[in-house]
Amino acid sequence: MLPAGMYAGRASALVERSVLAYSRAWLVFVSGVLEPLFYLLAFQIGFGKLVTEVTGPGGQAMSYVMFVAPALLASSAMNGAVFDSTFAVFFRYRYAKLYDAMLATPIGPLDIAVGEISWSVLRGGFYSVAFLGVMAVMGLATSPWVLMLVPVALLVALAFAAIGMTCATFIRTPSQFDYIQLAVMPMFLFSTTFYPLSVYPEPLQIVVQCLPLYHGIELARGFAAGVLDPSMFGHAAYLVVLALIGVFAASRRIGKLLLR
Numbered sequence: 557m558l559p560a561g562m563y564a565g566r567a568s569a570l571v572e573r574s575v576l577a578y579s580r581a582w583l584v585f586v587s588g589v590l591e592p593l594f595y596l597l598a599f600q601i602g603f604g605k606l607v608t609e610v611t612g613p614g615g616q617a618m619s620y621v622m623f624v625a626p627a628l629l630a631s632s633a634m635n636g637a638v639f640d641s642t643f644a645v646f647f648r649y650r651y652a653k654l655y656d657a658m659l660a661t662p663i664g665p666l667d668i669a670v671g672e673i674s675w676s677v678l679r680g681g682f683y684s685v686a687f688l689g690v691m692a693v694m695g696l697a698t699s700p701w702v703l704m705l706v707p708v709a710l711l712v713a714l715a716f717a718a719i720g721m722t723c724a725t726f727i728r729t730p731s732q733f734d735y736i737q738l739a740v741m742p743m744f745l746f747s748t749t750f751y752p753l754s755v756y757p758e759p760l761q762i763v764v765q766c767l768p769l770y771h772g773i774e775l776a777r778g779f780a781a782g783v784l785d786p787s788m789f790g791h792a793a794y795l796v797v798l799a800l801i802g803v804f805a806a807s808r809r810i811g812k813l814l815l816r
Contacts, residue, residue, distance in 0.1 A: 566663045570671025571678070574640075591632070593690055599624050600694065611752055613774075613783035625696045626776035627749040629687045629705055630712050633680035634740070634769055637713035640676040641720035642736050646727050655814055665811035669803055673717045680713025681706065699782030708779060712772035715795040718802020719768075725809035743769045771795055 600621045612618035648654040655668055688705055691697045723736065747769040753761055764770055771791040778788055 567667045567671035567674060569663065570658075570668060571675050574672075574675040591635075593687065595628050596621070596625055596687075596690065596694070611754070613778045613781045614785070616781065616783065618781060621694075622696050622698075622780070623777070624750060625691050625694075626705060626780035627747075627773040629684050629691070629709055630769065630772040630776045631744050631749060632683045632687050633709035633713040634716045634744075634772070636680040636683045637676040637717040638720045638736065638740055640679050641673060641717040642724045642727075643733065645672055645721050645724040646730075646733075649725065649810075649813075650727075655810060659814055665814070666803075666807040668810050669718075669721060669807035672721055673714065673803060673806070676717030676720070677710055677713045680717070681710045684709030684713075697780075699780060701779045701782045701784070704779040705776050708772065708775045711775075711792065711795050711799070712769070715768055715772075715798040715802065718799045718806060720802075721806040722802050722809060725806065725813060743767050748773055768795065768798055 607620040609617045610620050610623045612623055658668060659665070685706060688697065688702070691702070720736075727733065727735075746764060747767045748764065749769075753764060753770075756764060771794045775788055775791045775795075778784060
């Protein structure tokens with residue numbers, strides 16, 4: 557049972573606020589769609605000409621562009637969620653004092669956490685749907701299971717938004733966002749985004765398998781290729797548990813910092 561004042565069922569009010577606030581900043585969403593699109597075009601036109609085939613899920617051979625595309629989709633969901641759940645949350649909490657004002661209403665800390673994380677998930681999902689449309693136009697959506705990339709992207713966005721918001725509550729100065737980038741960029745580069753796990757030495761494979769983005773990429777790549785196996789339940793469970801931990805921790809941190 558939740559403590560009194562933690563949750564009032566008003567998380568949707570924060571989502572509505574974010575929709576209204578971003579309705580005049582639609583260029584932000586365009587930039588989030590274009591970045592992975594440029595990556596995909598670069599691999600299609602350039603690097604993909606040099607590396608013709610790689611080993612994909614289930615050991616089947618696939619084009620390099622088809623190998624990279626679902627990984628970029630998952631990465632796009634991560635990037636969209638992380639931006640809103642860290643930079644934006646930090647500004648609202650530290651400078652705008654928006655959460656102080658919200659907590660003076662029936663809204664509780666869990667409402668804030670759920671509302672902000674929900675908006676981050678919607679933003680990550682928007683990027684992913686747009687990217688999936690580009691994949692379809694480029695002829696990279698060959699399996700009927702490719703539609704599952706959307707819920708996979710939403711799950712990735714949920715996990716990263718929840719953990720990102722928790723991290724944002726520990727940040728004291730804008731310069732400390734370098735630590736966020738220090739975590740996100742290597743994760744993007746080394747979570748099998750651009751090459752299979754087998755290229756790593758065995759000890760490093762274990763490290764990579766602990767990264768959240770790796771599990772999102774493996775899910776997305778499996779559905780994109782139409783190769784399903786029981787390990788996908790493990791990947792999904794990892795992200796679900798991470799999301800639950802993040803939501804709980806974010807709400808507790810907001811309550812501890814602002815309800816003293």
